[in-house]
Amino acid sequence: MDVATENKGYTLGLKNRETGQNASKVYMKPMALYVPAVAAAAVATLARTLGEARGSVVLTVTNNNNGVSVDKDFATLEDATDETNAADAVKALINIVRGYDDDDEHNVCGW
Numbered sequence: 001m002d003v004a005t006e007n008k009g010y011t012l013g014l015k016n017r018e019t020g021q022n023a024s025k026v027y028m029k030p031m032a033l034y035v036p037a038v039a040a041a042a043v044a045t046l047a048r049t050l051g052e053a054r055g056s057v058v059l060t061v062t063n064n065n066n067g068v069s070v071d072k073d074f075a076t077l078e079d080a081t082d083e084t085n086a087a088d089a090v091k092a093l094i095n096i097v098r099g100y101d102d103d104d105e106h107n108v109c110g111w
Helices: 030-034 036-050 077-081 083-104
Strands: 010-016 022-027 057-063 069-074
Touching: 010 030, 010 036, 010 083, 022 030, 022 036, 030 036, 030 083, 036 077, 036 083, 057 077, 057 083, 069 077, 069 083, 077 083
Parallel strands: none
Antiparallel strands: 010 022, 010 057, 057 069
């Protein structure tokens, strides 16, 4: 199997727990999300798609190659879109997903 068909990327998602409304985007080179400004902007873009979300939200990172998904809850959309919170959360979630990748010896997506 060649790498082009193997790499399905990572999905960054944001979901309003109260309404079930969600927004997501696939990143074929998720290492870009390690840059704090890029991660914060990505979360902000997803938040704009949700509009005026009330209640708690959940930020999710999923490896589309193996289905490993982790999430982090935030009490409000404002908490999730705070630049520092967003950057830290995205990095932490990616690291957790990559940890599962290392355990399963699936090192894909350009890592």
